[in-house]
Amino acid sequence: MSGVVLQKVVKRFGEAQVIHGVDLVIEDGEFCVFVGPSGCGKSTLLRMVAGLEETSEGAIRIGARDVTKADPSERGVAMVFQTYALYPHMTVAENMGFGLKMTGHPRAEIDRKVAEAARILKLEDLLARKPKALSGGQRQRVAIGRAIVRGPEVFLFDEPLSNLDAELRVEMRAEIARLHREIGATMIYVTHDQVEAMTLADKIVVLRKGKVEQVGKPLDLYHDPDNRFVAGFIGSPA
Ligand code: ADP
Numbered sequence: 001m002s003g004v005v006l007q008k009v010v011k012r013f014g015e016a017q018v019i020h021g022v023d024l025v026i027e028d029g030e031f032c033v034f035v036g037p038s039g040c041g042k043s044t045l046l047r048m049v050a051g052l053e054e055t056s057e058g059a060i061r062i063g064a065r066d067v068t069k070a071d072p073s074e075r076g077v078a079m080v081f082q083t084y085a086l087y088p089h090m091t092v093a094e095n096m097g098f099g100l101k102m103t104g105h106p107r108a109e110i111d112r113k114v115a116e117a118a119r120i121l122k123l124e125d126l127l128a129r130k131p132k133a134l135s136g137g138q139r140q141r142v143a144i145g146r147a148i149v150r151g152p153e154v155f156l157f158d159e160p161l162s163n164l165d166a167e168l169r170v171e172m173r174a175e176i177a178r179l180h181r182e183i184g185a186t187m188i189y190v191t192h193d194q195v196e197a198m199t200l201a202d203k204i205v206v207l208r209k210g211k212v213e214q215v216g217k218p219l220d221l222y223h224d225p226d227n228r229f230v231a232g233f234i235g236s237p238a
């Protein structure tokens with residue numbers, strides 16, 4: 001059991017309150033997509049789930065555990081960012097295994113997990129390459145591989161495809177859908193791309209100014225948005 005629950009979550013940066021009491025239940029194994037305009041708090045929410053930002057008020061649960069005050073490393077989450085920040089001097093395999101190496105995992109186990117992630121992401125032939133010899137899509141795959149290798153219960157994606165060109169985005173979108181089918185982990189995925197949201201999500205959360213505007217299945221939001229704001233993001237053109 002590793003769904004994610006947010007209870008009355010508030011975030012302040014100094015005087016500025018940017019998240020205003022968000023309640024949310026993300027089921028175990030669900031693919032949940034956050035959408036909303038720039039600055040509405042998508043990244044901040046994700047970073048609070050990851051433990052990269054403190055939660056000012058409220059609680060965050062992952063599975064049966066209250067992780068509100070837990071270290072990022074204790075939460076069982078792995079985050080994939082828009083900028084993939086691979087280590088340029090390391091090979092693909094070393095980049096993917098680095099986190100496990102730092103936490104003292106045995107070599108054989110690292111090799112096995114890297115090989116498994118490479119299989120899932122079709123990176124087997126690229127393991128000895130350095131990042132500079134990879135395409136943008138391949139680099140983003142390595143970044144996702146780094147997350148897979150850690151075996152998280154929850155994957156967090158912050159606009160992972162927005163640096164890629166349109167064609168690659170379509171290809172990587174299919175890859176991420178396949179990844180979710182294959183490993184079945186809970187995923188929270190931030191995007192401002194409507195098509196990405198519609199095709200990937202089991203559930204879409206529309207955010208506006210640090211609050212949840214509407215939550216629903218893609219087609220329900222599409223056909224029956226609560227208001228113009230939601231319609232503008234997800235709804236069918238009126
Ligand atoms: P989104 O990802 O939806 O574009 P963010 O979560 O990045 O939005 O930001 C939400 C709000 O919080 C914005 O107004 C942003 O300026 C503010 N914010 C984000 N990070 C910080 C920070 N470290 N310090 C102060 N304000 C921040």
Ligand code: MG
Binds near residue numbers: 042
């Ligand atoms: Mg953001």
